[in-house]
Every structure is written in structure tokens, then in C-alpha cells.
Amino acid sequence: MIRSVLTYDTTAKSQIRTITPELNELIIQSGIDNGTLLVYSLHTTLGLMVQETSEPNLCQDFIDYLTSRVENDGNVYHHRCALHPSGACVEDRFNAPSHIRQLLTNQSLMLDIQGGHLTLGQWQDVAFFELDGPRRGRQIRVKITPD
Amino acid sequence: MIRSVLTYDTTAKSQIRTITPELNELIIQSGIDNGTLLVYSLHTTLGLMVQETSEPNLCQDFIDYLTSRVENDGNVYHHRCALHPSGACVEDRFNAPSHIRQLLTNQSLMLDIQGGHLTLGQWQDVAFFELDGPRRGRQIRVKITPD
Amino acid sequence: MIRSVLTYDTTAKSQIRTITPELNELIIQSGIDNGTLLVYSLHTTLGLMVQETSEPNLCQDFIDYLTSRVENDGNVYHHRCALHPSGACVEDRFNAPSHIRQLLTNQSLMLDIQGGHLTLGQWQDVAFFELDGPRRGRQIRVKITPD
Numbered sequence: 001m002i003r004s005v006l007t008y009d010t011t012a013k014s015q016i017r018t019i020t021p022e023l024n025e026l027i028i029q030s031g032i033d034n035g036t037l038l039v040y041s042l043h044t045t046l047g048l049m050v051q052e053t054s055e056p057n058l059c060q061d062f063i064d065y066l067t068s069r070v071e072n073d074g075n076v077y078h079h080r081c082a083l084h085p086s087g088a089c090v091e092d093r094f095n096a097p098s099h100i101r102q103l104l105t106n107q108s109l110m111l112d113i114q115g116g117h118l119t120l121g122q123w124q125d126v127a128f129f130e131l132d133g134p135r136r137g138r139q140i141r142v143k144i145t146p147d
Numbered sequence: 148m149i150r151s152v153l154t155y156d157t158t159a160k161s162q163i164r165t166i167t168p169e170l171n172e173l174i175i176q177s178g179i180d181n182g183t184l185l186v187y188s189l190h191t192t193l194g195l196m197v198q199e200t201s202e203p204n205l206c207q208d209f210i211d212y213l214t215s216r217v218e219n220d221g222n223v224y225h226h227r228c229a230l231h232p233s234g235a236c237v238e239d240r241f242n243a244p245s246h247i248r249q250l251l252t253n254q255s256l257m258l259d260i261q262g263g264h265l266t267l268g269q270w271q272d273v274a275f276f277e278l279d280g281p282r283r284g285r286q287i288r289v290k291i292t293p294d
Numbered sequence: 295m296i297r298s299v300l301t302y303d304t305t306a307k308s309q310i311r312t313i314t315p316e317l318n319e320l321i322i323q324s325g326i327d328n329g330t331l332l333v334y335s336l337h338t339t340l341g342l343m344v345q346e347t348s349e350p351n352l353c354q355d356f357i358d359y360l361t362s363r364v365e366n367d368g369n370v371y372h373h374r375c376a377l378h379p380s381g382a383c384v385e386d387r388f389n390a391p392s393h394i395r396q397l398l399t400n401q402s403l404m405l406d407i408q409g410g411h412l413t414l415g416q417w418q419d420v421a422f423f424e425l426d427g428p429r430r431g432r433q434i435r436v437k438i439t440p441d
Contacts, residue, residue, distance in 0.1 A: 040259075051338050051397060055375075058373035085202070096205060096208045104398060107197045112297065119435060189413075190415050190417070216363070224351075226355050246352055254403065
């Protein structure tokens with residue numbers, strides 16, 4: 001069993017990036033031929049998806065859809081980072097739209113591993129969906145467990 | 148390995164409530180330091196989410212979004228509890244909007260456990276999202292498995 | 295531990311079909327009384343859900359909702375199958391709406407098994423949500439692991 005964290009600097013407000021190669025690389029490093037992979041985001045404005053994310057036009061369609069259906073004006077909403085009871089907010093943000101969009105993605109994925117790589121359909125890739133970028137050091141938790 | 152059911156009486160038509168403390172308490176009770184937590188709702192109008200749910204204004208934003216994007220008028224839709232083929236419906240409801248909103252949440256979550264508590268990002272909490280309350284005895288299934 | 299693939303020919307553009315009986319049959323075949331079931335779609339235009347899918351009017355409501363909220367005109371969007379970098383696309387499609395609708399479903403589900411069957415609430419069933427049918431040979435991956 002191995003745990004790992006994938007870390008990315010994102011480059012746009014909204015960005016979809018395929019991470020299947022990195023996940024398969026972790027599987028190879030683990031030496032696990034058959035098992036299960038758990039992957040989830042450690043952020044509330046970055047989600048995950050299993051989709052045809054190698055096709056960049058489709059990624060733009062996903063971004064356009066979420067951007068048009070959740071208004072891009074944070075002032076429509078009430079949330080401010082500074083209102084979190086922890087008091088840990090350093091830079092205040094009016095980014096409720098980013099949070100709402102993330103709710104509409106997948107937040108936790110389990111996938112099968114067989115023959116040393118992820119079991120995915122022909123058009124499927126795993127990707128992260130950045131919804132509040134650009135940000136440095138975005139983290140994705142990965143855990144690989146043998147059968 | 149332990150199984151448990153968390154039970155809640157909800158207090159509003161739509162309500163988001165953080166359950167991270169109860170999940171971490173179950174982990175402590177299990178004596179499992181490193182493992183995996185599975186959590187899912189046993190209802191079709193109550194979902195789950197991983198979000199910044201300690202910030203109550205953001206929770207209201209989530210509720211406002213789903214309420215405005217799925218009409219609150221059950222008569223727009225065709226569903227009635229009494230149409231379920233089991234015949235088990237006691238109190239008929241026209242609550243298709245509650246079901247549709249639940250479809251847009253997460254229905255099953257897996258999360259890593261390390262050092263005796265859930266591995267979550269700084270702003271992340273696990274919460275239930277009641278969409279057809281108030282109801283008594285809402286149940287959430289939890290299963291904790293050691294590595 | 296057993297792996298299996300459920301295969302279906304779908305019969306409509308959008309179709310919801312309950313698969314709980316097939317999942318419970320696989321559990322019986324596995325001989326596993328207590329464990330965990332992982333299920334996910336191997337397609338990018340067919341998703342999964344846990345809902346009251348034995349009530350056909352509610353299934354129609356889900357279809358109507360996604361169809362009305364994601365325009366049914368693929369030309370609004372930029373995606374074409376032929377743009378996928380693999381070059382594997384045989385029949386070009388302008389089906390971005392089908393992909394976007396699938397993003398709004400669940401893509402990977404974990405559920406508990408106890409006493410030889412899935413642990414589900416009274417109104418819950420597992421179903422697939424075809425969003426780009428009719429298609430032959432749609433595949434759903436299932437993996438059943440004992441406790």
C-alpha cells in the first residue's frame with residue numbers, strides 16, 4: 001500500500017488537466033499489479049473528473065458550461081473566506097462561484113487497477129478541474145492498495 | 148473494521164451540516180490509525196459533500212444555488228412517492244426537486260485515514276446536504292477499514 | 295475478490311436503468327457475505343447514480359432536467375470526437391451535451407455489502423444513466439472485495 005500527494009501549479013482561473021499518466025506512474029512505482037486506487041482533491045475549489053479530457057475542445061466546453069451556469073460574480077453570493085470560523089484566512093476571497101462549481105464535479109474517485117495500470121474505458125482519463133486558479137501547490141491525495 | 152450508522156434529525160427543508168467531528172470520533176472508537184473511510188447516505192433526498200462547510204454563508208450559497216436552479220415546485224415534475232412499485236409509500240410527496248438536487252451532490256465518498264484522523268485539506272469538511280427536510284432519523288452509513 | 299463487467303445494450307438517447315439486481319447477483323456468485331462493492335462506468339457519456347430509480351416517472355424527471363439544462367444542440371459546443379489526439383474516433387460525433395450531462399452524474403461508487411447483499415436505504419437503487427444512446431455493449435466495471 002502506498003500513499004502519495006500529486007502537486008500542481010495551475011495556470012488559469014479554470015483549467016482541466018489530465019493526470020492519468022502520473023497516476024499510472026505511481027502504480028508502477030508501487031509495484032502493485034492488481035489493486036484499487038483512491039484519489040481525491042485536498043481543496044474545496046479544485047475537483048476531479050473521469051472524462052474525455054485528452055480532447056481540449058471538450059475541456060473548454062466543460063469550463064464554458066460551469067462558468068455560464070454559475071455566475072462569475074462572487075458578490076451575488078454571501079461567502080467570504082474571512083468568515084470561516086478558524087480565522088485562518090490570509091487573503092480574503094469572494095469566490096463562492098468556484099466552490100459551487102466544485103460541488104458539481106466529483107470529489108472522491110475509486111478506480112480498479114489490473115495488470116499494473118488503471119482500468120479505464122477507451123475514451124476515459126482522470127483529470128483535475130481547477131476552478132479558482134491560478135494557484136501554486138494544488139494537492140491531490142492518492143492511495144494505492146493491493147487486492 | 149467497523150461499520151456504523153450516524154443518525155440525525157434535520158431541521159429545515161434544505162440544510163448543510165458538517166459531520167467531520169462525528170467521523171473522527173468513530174475513527175478513534177475503531178482504534179484504526181491508518182485506513183480508509185467509506186461514507187454514504189441511505190436516502191435519495193439527502194446527499195454528501197466535501198466542502199468548506201464550516202463557513203455558514205457558503206452553506207447558504209450552496210442551498211440558494213440548488214434551490215434556484217431546480218424549481219421548487221414539485222408539480223413541474225411527474226414523480227410521486229406513491230408511484231413507486233413497492234407500494235411502500237406511506238405519505239405521498241411531490242418532491243422530485245429534492246431528488247434532482249440530491250443527484251447533483253456526491254452520493255458516496257471514500258477518504259484516507261492517517262494518524263487516527265481523516266486526511267482532509269485545510270478548508271475541507273465532510274457534510275450532509277439535507278434536501279427534503281425537516282426529517283427525523285436520517286441515516287448515514289460509515290465503514291472504516293484498516294490498511 | 296471478484297472482478298466483473300456488466301454489459302448492456304441501451305435503447306434510447308437518454309435512459310435510466312436500475313442495476314441493483316445484477317449487482318446483488320454478482321455478490322451471490324462471489325460468495326462474499328460481507329465486503330465492499332466498487333462500480334463505475336467505462337464510458338464518458340454513461341454515468342451512475344444511487345436514487346429512487348424504480349419509480350419511472352422520477353427517472354423521466356431526471357432526464358427532463360438534464361436535457362433542459364444542457365442544450366441538446368451539440369453545435370453550441372466545440373467538441374468533436376474526431377479531435378481526440380488518439381485518432382481512434384471512427385464515427386465523428388458532436389455530443390458535448392452528453393459529456394456535460396455525464397459530468398453531473400456520479401462517476402464512481404463504493405457501497406457496503408452485509409449479509410450477502412448491498413446495503414442500501416429503503417428507496418435507494420443503483421442505476422446507470424445513459425446519456426448518448428442508443429448504444430450496444432455499454433460496460434460497467436464491478437469489483438467486490440471481502441472485508
